Amino acid sequence: MEIVMAVVVGILFTSAVYLMLSKSLLRIIIGTALLSHGAHLLILSVSGLKGGAAPLLGEHAESYVDPLPQALILTAIVISFGVTAFFLVLAYRAYQELGTDNMDQMRGNEGND
Amino acid sequence: MTNLLILPILIPLFTAIILMFISKYVKVQRGISAVSTLITVAASLVLINTVHQDGIQTVNLGSWVAPFGITLVSDMLSALLVMTTSIITFIVLLYSFKSIGVDRERFYYYPVVQFLLVGVNGAFTTGDIFNLFVFFEVMLMSSYVLLVLGGTKAQLREGIKYILVNVISSALFVITVAYLYSVVGTLNMADISRKIAVVNQPGILTAIAILFLLVFGLKGAIFPLYFWLPGSYYAPPTPVLAMFGALLTKVGVYSIIRTYTLFFYHDTGFTHEILGILAILTMVLGCIGAIAYWDVKKIIIYNIVIAVGVILFGVSTMNPEALEGSIYYLVHDMIIKAALFLLVGVMIAITGTANLRKMGGLIKHYPWLGWTFLVAAFSLAGIPPLSGFIGKFLIVRGSFAGEDYVGAGIVLASSLLVLYSVIKIFLNGIWGTPKEYNGVSKGDARYLWMTSAVLVVLAVGYGLGAEALRPLFSQATEVLVNPDLYIDAVLKE
Numbered sequence: 001m002e003i004v005m006a007v008v009v010g011i012l013f014t015s016a017v018y019l020m021l022s023k024s025l026l027r028i029i030i031g032t033a034l035l036s037h038g039a040h041l042l043i044l045s046v047s048g049l050k051g052g053a054a055p056l057l058g059e060h061a062e063s064y065v066d067p068l069p070q071a072l073i074l075t076a077i078v079i080s081f082g083v084t085a086f087f088l089v090l091a092y093r094a095y096q097e098l099g100t101d102n103m104d105q106m107r108g109n110e111g112n113d
Numbered sequence: 114m115t116n117l118l119i120l121p122i123l124i125p126l127f128t129a130i131i132l133m134f135i136s137k138y139v140k141v142q143r144g145i146s147a148v149s150t151l152i153t154v155a156a157s158l159v160l161i162n163t164v165h166q167d168g169i170q171t172v173n174l175g176s177w178v179a180p181f182g183i184t185l186v187s188d189m190l191s192a193l194l195v196m197t198t199s200i201i202t203f204i205v206l207l208y209s210f211k212s213i214g215v216d217r218e219r220f221y222y223y224p225v226v227q228f229l230l231v232g233v234n235g236a237f238t239t240g241d242i243f244n245l246f247v248f249f250e251v252m253l254m255s256s257y258v259l260l261v262l263g264g265t266k267a268q269l270r271e272g273i274k275y276i277l278v279n280v281i282s283s284a285l286f287v288i289t290v291a292y293l294y295s296v297v298g299t300l301n302m303a304d305i306s307r308k309i310a311v312v313n314q315p316g317i318l319t320a321i322a323i324l325f326l327l328v329f330g331l332k333g334a335i336f337p338l339y340f341w342l343p344g345s346y347y348a349p350p351t352p353v354l355a356m357f358g359a360l361l362t363k364v365g366v367y368s369i370i371r372t373y374t375l376f377f378y379h380d381t382g383f384t385h386e387i388l389g390i391l392a393i394l395t396m397v398l399g400c401i402g403a404i405a406y407w408d409v410k411k412i413i414i415y416n417i418v419i420a421v422g423v424i425l426f427g428v429s430t431m432n433p434e435a436l437e438g439s440i441y442y443l444v445h446d447m448i449i450k451a452a453l454f455l456l457v458g459v460m461i462a463i464t465g466t467a468n469l470r471k472m473g474g475l476i477k478h479y480p481w482l483g484w485t486f487l488v489a490a491f492s493l494a495g496i497p498p499l500s501g502f503i504g505k506f507l508i509v510r511g512s513f514a515g516e517d518y519v520g521a522g523i524v525l526a527s528s529l530l531v532l533y534s535v536i537k538i539f540l541n542g543i544w545g546t547p548k549e550y551n552g553v554s555k556g557d558a559r560y561l562w563m564t565s566a567v568l569v570v571l572a573v574g575y576g577l578g579a580e581a582l583r584p585l586f587s588q589a590t591e592v593l594v595n596p597d598l599y600i601d602a603v604l605k606e
Contacts, residue, residue: 020281025273032280039287046295069294072243076287079250083283086257087276093261094269106270111347111408111467 005045012038025091025101029084036080040073117163118170118187120156121195121234124149129227139218143210146223150203153230157196164192165585169592169602171240179604180304186240186603189589190440194237194367197444200571201359201451202230208455208564209352211557212462217262217350225262229255229356236364240603242293243300245368246286249332253279256361259353260345271348278341282331289324296321303603306375306596314379322377322384326369326391333365335425336394339418343402346414351458354410358417359451363443366421370428370439374593381431389429393520395422396527403534407469409457409542412534413450416493419527420446426520427508435511437590441579442504448572449493449500453535455565456486460542462561463552469538474547478555482562483543489569490539492576494532500576501528 012034019031047069053061055070095101128149135141164170170187173179187195206226213222232252239245257279261272294300296317297308309318327338334342346357369388377384399418406412424446427439457467459482464472476483488499495501505524512521553561575582592598 020277028277032277032284035281035284036287039284039291042288043291043294046291068300069291072287072290072294075243075247079247080280080283082254083250083257083276083280086254087273087280090257090261090269090272090276093264094273097264097266097269106273108267108270108344108347110267111406111411 001049002045005041005049009038009042009045012041023103025094025103028103029087029091032080032087033084036076036084040076043069043073043076115172117156117160118172118185118192118238121153121160121199122231122238124153124156125227125230125234129224129231132224132227133221136221136224137219139215142218142223143206146227147203147206149227150199150206150230153234154196154199154203157192157199160187161189161192161196161585164189165588169599171603171605180299180301183244184240184301184303184603185238186302186599187238188592188599188602189585190367190370190592191237193440193444193585193589194363194447195234197447198230198233198237198360201447201568202226202356204564204568205352205355205451205455207567208355208458208561211560212352212458213350214263220262221258222262225255225258226356229259229360231255233360233364237367240302241300242290242302242305246283246290249286249364250283252361252364253283256357259356260349262353263350265348268348271345274341275345278331278345282328285324285331286328289321289328292317292321292324301603302371302375303600307600307604309376310379314377318377319380319383322372323387325372325376326384326388329365329368329372330391331365333362333369333421333425334395334418335421336391336398339395339398339421342418343411343414346417347410351454351461355451355454355458358414358454359447362417362421363447366424366443369425370443370593373428374431374436375596375599378431378596385429385431388425389517389520392422392424392426392429393523395419396426396523397422400527400530400534404530404537407541408467409460409469409538410454410467412538413453413457416453416531416534417450419531420450423505423508423524423527426524427504427511430508430512430515430517430520432511432515433590433594434514435508436593437586438504438507438509438511440504440589440593441507441586442501445492445500445504445572445575448568448575449489452489452565452568452572453486453493455561455568456482456489457538459558459561459565460486461552463558464542464548464550465552469541472542472548472550473545475543477547479558479562481566482558483539485562485566485569486543487539488573490532490535492569492572493535495528498576500572500579502576503579 016031016035047066052063052065053059055067235248330338402415427435492499
């Protein structure tokens with residue numbers, strides 16, 4: 001099961017890198033979203049995907065899944081959610097002000113003399 | 114008082130929350146943020162005194178014993194950095210009063226600065242690797258806002274690049290923490306160190322060490338990963354730039370120091386050699402940038418890169434003397450970089466340009482500014498009585514003792530080029546024929562100069578009082594050289 005997850009995470013990272021190297025700003029932001037999905041799935045799989053009850057003491061199970069990675073993922077999800085929201089609004093503002101979403105045309109040369 | 118070491122995190126946090134409610138009352142905001150930052154400075158001074166008297170301070174949040182809860186740890190290194198951060202933020206706040214402009218002040222400038230202080234102080238104090246990530250994000254999120262606040266075209270454009278780089282490095286940080294957790298099964302830094310010592314650093318941990326170098330190198334701008342810094346740091350206004358230049362990269366540097374002395378000290382042959390080579394290349398590339406430009410901001414920005422290289426070179430030798438030099442140089446560099454950015458900010462405010470070819474002769478009407486800048490420039494280059502000297506001296510002596518002559522030679526050569534780059538500012542901008550300027554009034558320029566001069570005075574005092582401060586730095590080095598002190602203080606066995 002971990003092997004399958006590793007391959008899936010690898011594919012997510014590959015797509016993320018491919019998208020982030022493109023010119024359009026929106027494709028780059030989609031790339032960052034895929035990157036964080038990959039990272040979150042990776043945290044889930046590194047602690048092992050062995051069977052076990054959901055981490056609720058009311059389940060009265062013999063073994064539970066590791067609760068720590070789930071808490072880490074929850075934290076990382078909200079953080080990347082906040083950053084992505086900010087990034088999207090910034091991209092919108094930049095589109096309004098600069099009139100382009102092409103990263104090639106966002107070169108700056110202030111202070112280059 | 115057991116909760117003393119949370120105060121430098123909690124005071125700015127509560128201040129930021131209060132300031133958010135009164136965003137339209139600019140004068141009240143100024144007063145509250147200045148007073149509370151002063152209290153933070155006082156708290157950090159008390160903290161240093163306590164750490165000096167009683168050794169490493171730890172707090173287990175929520176009273177959960179060490180490896181299971183989040184532990185905050187304040188050893189001398191982090192206490193010193195917390196104090197430096199608070200002092201610099203205080204001075205930059207005073208500078209902002211006349212420099213940042215009411216438009217930005219009304220749109221949550223002061224709360225965001227306080228959040229930045231929370232993030233930086235938290236990153237220096239935490240003893241948990243995932244908590245470090247969270248404090249990194251607190252710091253980065255505030256830096257995104259500070260970078261784009263105001264919304265000029267350059268800020269928006271460079272903001273996009275800065276956020277993209279940091280989103281990628283944050284994802285890498287999460288991935289690295291995940292790998293580390295899968296190997297050692299713990300997140301507490303002291304416990305990680307103990308578990309790594311038990312398994313004696315197999316190959317996978319060397320790979321994780323390099324990943325950490327990649328993550329923190331992206332934050333701290335080391336050689337192949339510094340490409341984002343010159344553009345992004347050029348965009349924001351002066352006080353924001355001063356905070357970025359003094360604090361943000363140094364958090365990355367601190368994290369490299371912490372992980373490479375606490376976690377990965379068993380098999381230093383590979384990891385520390387890579388760190389050393391990258392540090393040397395960082396110095397070389399930084400020097401090339403610093404002498405290439407004719408723009409005052411760009412020159413100082415490339416000097417950040419050089420200083421990061423010098424500090425990390427000292428760390429890579431793992432020699433007690435060079436480590437002490439690195440810590441000394443780290444604190445010096447935070448102070449002097451903030452001072453230099455504020456001073457060139459005054460020059461830009463007066464002349465209305467950052468281009469050296471368009472300014473000149475400032476010494477005629479602003480002699481106090483010119484001489485302060487000269488002192489700061491000498492201090493940056495490391496002229497003996499001033500503060501940059503002792504750190505570089507110890508680093509060079511330590512690396513000679515470790516027979517690393519190439520690196521030591523490059524540190525010395527880099528000082529020469531640093532001196533050249535800042536003297537170029539002095540000779541072209543401050544010396545020379547006076548020109549007509551239509552920037553800020555002379556009174557405002559004097560106020561801005563006075564606040565930045567406080568930092569220069571601090572830097573000079575730091576250099577002259579090096580002998581008196583020596584016990585503090587020895588105490589900080591002791592923990593880096595002997596990680597068991599840290600582990601025993603946290604795990605209390």
